[in-house]
Amino acid sequence: MSDIPGDLHYSEEHEYIKPGDEAGTVVIGITDYAQGELGDVVYIELPDVGTTFDRMDVFGTIEAVKAVSELFMPVAGEILEVNGALQADPALINRDPYDEAWMIKVQLRSPGQVNELLTATDYATHIGE
């Protein structure tokens, strides 16, 4: 069983969405389930600060030894910050996906979009757990 914190939102593409420090911002990363499926992450490509995306746009790429996956924006918005630590140590994503291995901080275009995402229970059902 993978770790699915009850207080976060999730996308079907296995991102989690956590409220940010400021109103109207969120922090996005990939779930424990996703890192487990990928295996040892060896590389991640993240966008530049200031880039804007629509929902479901590809915002990055994550590479494991034998798999590569695109990262999809679960919400529309602008990139406020990216986690530079992941470039140096992509294995953080395997070790601590929900905390140290956050990927991007996003200024939401429409804050209501978060409520359209999956709850922890929905996500658990989605991955069959």
Next chain:
Amino acid sequence: MNDFVSRHLGPRPHDIAAMLDAVGYDSLDALIDSAVPPDIRSPKPLDLPAARSERDVLAGLRGFADQNQVYRSYIGMGYADCVVPPVILRNILENPGWYTAYTPYQAEISQGRLEALLNFQTMVSDLTGLAIANASLLDEGTAAAEAMAMAFALNKSPSDAVFCVDVNCHPQSIAVVETRARGRGIRVEIGDPSAMTFDTNVIGVLLQYPASDGRIVDFTAVADRAHEAGVLVIAATDLLSLALLTPPGEWGADVAVGNSQRFGVPLGYGGPHAAFFATHDQYKRLLPGRVIGVTKDRAGRRAYRMALQTREQHIRREKATSNVCTAQVLLAVMAGMYAVYHGPKGIKAIAQRVHNRAVTLASALRTAGLDVRHEAFFDTVAVEVGDRASAIHNAAAAQSINLRPLSSTQIGVTVDETTTHADLAVLVESFGGDPKFADATDTVIPADLRRTSDFLTHPVFSRFHSETEMLRYLKRLENRDLSLTHAMIPLGSCTMKLNATTEMEAVSWPEFGGIHPFAPREQAAGYAEMFAQLEVQLAEITGFAGISLQPNAGSQGELTGLLVIKAYHQERGEGHRNVCLIPKSAHGTNPASAIMAGLKVVPVMTDDAGNVDMGDLRAKIGQHGDDLAALMITYPSTHGVFEVTIKEICQAIHDAGGQVYMDGANLNAMVGIARPGEIGADVCHLNLHKTFCIPHGGGGPGMGPIGVAAHLVPHLPDHPVVPLGIDKSCGTVSAAPWGSPSILPISWSYIAMMGPDGLTEATKVAVLNANYIAKRLEDHYDLLYAGPSGLIAHECILDTRPFKQSAGIEVEDLAKRLMDYGFHAPTISFPVPGTMMIEPTESESKEELDRFCDAMIAIREEIRAVETGTADRDQNVLNMSPHTMEDVVADAWNRPYSREQAAFPAPDTRKSKLWPAVGRIDAAYGDRHLVCTCPPMEEYEEAAQPVG
């Protein structure tokens, strides 16, 4: 049975009877009748010459050889004669321990050639002055095209891209680049680099250094201008010249490509040779082809494995920048070993000698009053001869010499490692000069383009210069690798069958090896006759009207086939057709090839039985009918089943105006019983390195000729230097007109010795062997997919996914544990992730199949022990495998199973086994800390002391 047929086939007649009995059939024909859908069976048997004996076929090969005339070729153009060190010739090129190995996916039993390839990469990286090199590409032309594709990807594939090409590039490279550019919608502008303007839509510039006509140009200013405009600078170059010249990486090239042939690989009338590709570290994720990297094993020992595999088409599919898979490993190993054998001083001395010969020649020709065109050159002298050109060519020909006609009034002469003073005298005489002259010792390389940096400084290039040391180094590496000389290599879709000694004989004969690809065609009459016979035979086997031997790998065949289809649509005024349907189960190379051909990939679903979902197919056809260009489909399917709906599928595509491309990877299940052309395919590529016995070479060479139906024949590939007379050609896909000719005698010999009945028998036995394995394993593993009769084609898929839940065991653990039993794993995780695909081929005996099945069954019991709790779930023989000798003889042993269980799990392993050279590879460590050149010597010493 013909003598050779019985040698090629593994099972003896009584074995076949016993195996049929096990599978539940009373004859091979009954088995085939049941396994193969009746409507795809060919109505007529193979119409091929009767089988010939091995002795007779050797005489036939000798007959071809005798018709080839080996002239001294001073043609150059990326191909130069060389001395193949005999110790390398015999111990690598002629040695099944090296040539029968598979691509080194199973790194723990491939450390020898991985080290050899790392030597190759280090050599290329050092000589070009660029940080990272791959472990070979197919030829210089396609390597240049791959560099263009990299520039295209770096620029996010703009729709108005322009690629600039130096007019002084080799003409075959320009032709390949133009062909590939058309596929991607890139405009090629050919011109003088100093006059090129780099507008914002220019993605890259290709420069030849030294130029095709020999001159050495300082490209520093061009590179600076290109970089200011954000244009990628690509140098097509000659490794030997770089021992004396400033390497491209030092004057601003971002990519260097070229052919390593003159590093000890025969000319072979065009191939196979290993091309190279080097670039800056920052572009490593866009590097095409396979890359070897350094990592560590579980115990912390230094180990090698293929790195950054996520770049490759088998994972990235339509998002890959390249479709290349099988490359030229065997030849890359040879070229790397040439550098090991000669070392930095030796390589420099050879380069210096070649340069001195060229300078001597130029001076003697000037003395004769001729106009030598360029002041600065390395090995190629361009001479203006006015109206005397044909007289000089004739005089040279009378001395069995080929020169390059640079133009109607200019002649090019490229000297090489083998050129002697006496050769120069004959050359000068052909030009009407005085054959008495002194050897020059000066250089004409401009002072600011002389190399000052060191190269080949790693100790591996200085340690093995005596033949004894070299011999032992080669043997030491060979002994780390599992090849067909040890055990079956049951890789699904790879057809690791016998590469018979007789088939291999002619490969190293000088009459096949010593011919320049652009020698006048009449000098290669033996080759021409063999090509003609092979084309007729392959056409008969596949049911097609025409064959092109130009594509030099399966990936190339795919691309060529799609380009032919595009040319056909264009010819009919339907050039808008750009959709390529590809079943989801297809190999990743298919979508990658389709993208390179400029097609849009639309996936088609497969149903629960692994077959094409007919409903989805019809829906997709309905959606894209008017834009439908082609369907790419593998037959028998990638799931190893003869799909019964194949004819219906082909018909539906044709009805919508599309063409059917059949991937011939699984042709070994069809030869003699069904023909792609009769089933409805319009094009099919043939992996001669699978079905037709060219050895895998540890990851190449391959050959991927295509067969086409009559309406596509006018669109087959042509060649700019050796025109093949194809009027509406799709272009040029390989640097040489017939791909890699020197390995074609292998396939020709196989067909000749098997004859029509033997080839058909081989197919039947391949199907029997696969079904026998499926039968023996069915009570132990779940088998995925079978045809309606419950039979499979020539390979089977075992479902190993449930063990993850039941025992924490993954397919990787089974693959590594098989090494402890002395086997190479089957294909893992293709076409279904987490599963194993087994293809035994017809060449494996019943004893070997039983030994393999016994190992698989024993492994199942080992898994069961974990499931039942008898064995430890965290530390068991499976997840700790493979076990090295060092592991099991160490004083300390603290595992919850015995050393004997670890190392000798089956009785025969006590008598003979290939010990894995290293333990389980830590691939993630290597990908996170990428090192793709030989590691520093201190690490070698540390490696002797495991740190883990």
